[in-house]
Amino acid sequence: MKSVLKRELLLNIKSLLIWSLSVGILGLSCILLYSSMEGEMKEMADAFSNMGAFSDAFGMSTLSIATMKGYFATEIGAVHGLGSGMFAAIIAINIISKEEDGHTGEFIYSLPLSRSKVLTAKAICVAIMLVVFTAVCTACYLIGFNILGEEIPNDEFLTFMARQLLMNAEVAGICFALSSFAGKNRMGLGLGMALLFYAFDVMGRVIPDLKDYLFIGPYSYANAAEIFTGAEVESKAIILAVILLISGIAFAFWNYNRRDLAS
Amino acid sequence: MKENVIEISHLTKSYGKARGVIDVSLNVQKGDIFGFLGPNGAGKSTTIRSMLGFLKINEGSIKILGYDSVKDHEKILREVGYMPSEAWFYDSMKVGDVIKYAADVRGLDCTEEARKLCERLKVDTKKKIKQLSLGNRKKVSIVCAMQHKPKLFIFDEPTGGLDPLMQKNFFALINEYVDQGATCLLSTHVLSEVDKYCKNAAIMREGRLTMLDTPHIDDETFLSFYEDSEET
Numbered sequence: 001m002k003s004v005l006k007r008e009l010l011l012n013i014k015s016l017l018i019w020s021l022s023v024g025i026l027g028l029s030c031i032l033l034y035s036s037m038e039g040e041m042k043e044m045a046d047a048f049s050n051m052g053a054f055s056d057a058f059g060m061s062t063l064s065i066a067t068m069k070g071y072f073a074t075e076i077g078a079v080h081g082l083g084s085g086m087f088a089a090i091i092a093i094n095i096i097s098k099e100e101d102g103h104t105g106e107f108i109y110s111l112p113l114s115r116s117k118v119l120t121a122k123a124i125c126v127a128i129m130l131v132v133f134t135a136v137c138t139a140c141y142l143i144g145f146n147i148l149g150e151e152i153p154n155d156e157f158l159t160f161m162a163r164q165l166l167m168n169a170e171v172a173g174i175c176f177a178l179s180s181f182a183g184k185n186r187m188g189l190g191l192g193m194a195l196l197f198y199a200f201d202v203m204g205r206v207i208p209d210l211k212d213y214l215f216i217g218p219y220s221y222a223n224a225a226e227i228f229t230g231a232e233v234e235s236k237a238i239i240l241a242v243i244l245l246i247s248g249i250a251f252a253f254w255n256y257n258r259r260d261l262a263s
Numbered sequence: 264m265k266e267n268v269i270e271i272s273h274l275t276k277s278y279g280k281a282r283g284v285i286d287v288s289l290n291v292q293k294g295d296i297f298g299f300l301g302p303n304g305a306g307k308s309t310t311i312r313s314m315l316g317f318l319k320i321n322e323g324s325i326k327i328l329g330y331d332s333v334k335d336h337e338k339i340l341r342e343v344g345y346m347p348s349e350a351w352f353y354d355s356m357k358v359g360d361v362i363k364y365a366a367d368v369r370g371l372d373c374t375e376e377a378r379k380l381c382e383r384l385k386v387d388t389k390k391k392i393k394q395l396s397l398g399n400r401k402k403v404s405i406v407c408a409m410q411h412k413p414k415l416f417i418f419d420e421p422t423g424g425l426d427p428l429m430q431k432n433f434f435a436l437i438n439e440y441v442d443q444g445a446t447c448l449l450s451t452h453v454l455s456e457v458d459k460y461c462k463n464a465a466i467m468r469e470g471r472l473t474m475l476d477t478p479h480i481d482d483e484t485f486l487s488f489y490e491d492s493e494e495t
Contacts, residue, residue: 003367011353103351107407110315110347111368112340260278261317 001113004121012091012129019090020133023083024140027076031144034071042066062229068150069228072141073160077224080137080164084130085194085219088168091129092175093190095122096252100183100262115257119180123249126172134165153228160227167222170241171197173248180252183262215240265292267326268415268446269314274323276313283309285470287323291448291463296441298457298464298478299450302489305467307450308348311419315345328414341369344408348420348450350400352392358403359388365407373410380406383432398424405433409440416440416447422456434460454485 063070096119099105108118138161145152175190201219204210214220215237226233269291276283284306291297301307312318314325316336325332327339352361362381366373381388384402392400401424408416416437422430437447437460449461457464457478464478468488 003364007353007364011355102353103349104353106317106345106347106349107352107365107404109317110340110343110345111365112337113368114337258319260319261312 001117001121004108004113004118005124008095008122008125009128012095012125015091016129016132019083019087020136023080023087023133024137026083027079027137028140028144030075030079031072031141032147034068034150035148062231063225068145068148068152069156072152072157073224073228076141077160081167081219081222081224082194082198084133084137084164084168085171085198086191087133088126088130088172089175089190089194090187092126092172093179093186093193095126095176096179096256097181097183097186101185105183105261109261116253119253119256123176123252126176127169130165130168130172134161134168137161156228156230160222160224163222163227163233166238166241167218170218170245170248173245175248177248177251177255180256218244265294266329267291268293268295268328269297269448270324270326271310271314272324272326274310274313274325275321276309276318277321282306282470283318284313284467284472287467287470287472289465289472289474291446293446294441294444295463296437296447296449296461298461298475299448299467300452300454300457300464300475300485300488301467302452306470306472307467308419309470310467310472311345311417311448311450314417315340315343342414344411344413344416346401346404346408346416346418346421348423350397350404352400352403354391354393356392357388358386358390358392358395361392361403362388362406362410366410369411371411376412377406377410380409380436383436384429396424398426398429401425402429405436409436412440412443412445414445416445417450418447419450420452421449422451422453454480454482 063073065071065074094101099108109115141157171194175193178186178189197217197219200217201214201223204214204217204220205223215234218241221233221237221241267290269289271287271289274287275285287306287310289310299307299310309318313320314327314332316332316339320333328342330339332339356364362373362377366377380386384405386399386402386406390399392403395403401421405421408418421433425433434456437449441447449456451457458480461478464475464480466473466475466485466488
């Protein structure tokens with residue numbers, strides 16, 4: 001199983017580097033832009049905080065984007081949320097199905113390993129990649145704060161990164177389950193799902209009738225504006241995330257072990 | 264009497280409503296090179312893929328080397344060298360890495376045997392998989408199937424894409440391993456291969472298996488199975 005894990009990590013390392021550095025450096029660039037925009041942002045912050053539901057959706061009614069904390073929560077929070085969600089979806093939705101899609105299934109599954117062991121190695125690979133992705137982005141953001149000499153509340157920042165990691169894991173868990181169906185490349189579906197979850201969260205914050213159902217989406221407990229303003233997270237959102245994550249992985253194992261493999 | 268390495272009993276496998284194989288029973292004894300003939304879609308690959316656990320069988324049972332194909336799946340794969348009809352690997356990997364990977368997953372150091380096989384089959388281990396032709400990918404697949412010196416070889420149309428010299432080397436290698444106690448199931452369309460190398464043979468048609476009295480059948484008898492198949 002170790003060999004499969006090592007091989008999966010090697011096969012995915014390029015994708016990991018591209019995505020983590022792209023999102024991390026984009027976030028870092030946004031942080032560095034803060035100093036050049038700081039003066040002009042006071043007026044912008046006033047305007048943005050008075051845009052009703054739009055301000056609520058992006059947290060600009062509770063946080064001022066004229067402060068580093070508010071700027072990070074509204075700008076980099078969105079960049080990281082979208083980028084990490086898409087990365088999680090893409091790697092998880094391909095990791096099982098790629099064997100049949102690329103016709104490598106007959107090679108890997110003719111080696112003396114059960115399907116469960118191969119899937120375990122693949123699930124661990126996804127988990128490691130998400131952790132490394134989060135670590136690289138965290139390092140990039142911290143470098144940005146250090147360059148600007150700005151302070152950001154550590155607790156809130158680390159809570160945000162940890163909740164984003166959980167959100168990534170939940171998205172990956174759902175996509176891992178989808179990947180266990182007959183092997184076709186479903187990258188489009190993965191990307192679509194990440195964007196759909198994000199859109200659901202934005203709509204849920206704009207449309208009052210949807211607010212009660214916001215907790216269903218994985219972005220609900222990872223919202224930067226709420227975390228940086230100390231808003232309580234609904235525990236049912238976290239519980240549902242853990243349930244969906246575990247159910248997604250369990251379903252993938254069950255489904256993959258019961259079905260025929262394509263040649 | 265020699266022990267049975269493969270024991271298939273009343274195997275039935277369907278794909279939804281589509282026919283796979285129907286009530287196939289087959290025994291292959293230790294030391295045999297068993298020819299497995301049949302037209303495209305007759306059920307040869309379905310039988311092989313059921314033996315290796317890629318497919319979930321509907322009815323019947325399969326025993327390989329005395330192990331149950333469902334319960335002892337991993338044990339069977341440890342003792343089997345399989346070469347699929349289409350040899351696909353990860354494009355970005357080098358040939359040497361693929362061969363080592365297959366050995367590593369088995370927890371074996373097959374360096375010496377792999378080196379010998381690569382030399383005999385003229386495999387360039389430094390090339391990337393994506394640079395290889397079908398024939399060269401098949402040679403990599405042969406090395407992966409043979410390097411751990413398995414007790415049973417299962418080859419699914421192995422010689423397609425191989426040049427005549429490599430085909431000769433390939434069968435020489437099979438004979439050497441069989442002389443050392445291995446067994447070989449050879450699925451093929453090439454009657455001359457069965458005639459020349461196999462000790463026993465069976466032919467599949469429309470999902471059903473017919474044992475042949477001898478692997479040395481003439482072209483007309485052989486083709487009659489294909490013609491009947493096309494007519495039905």
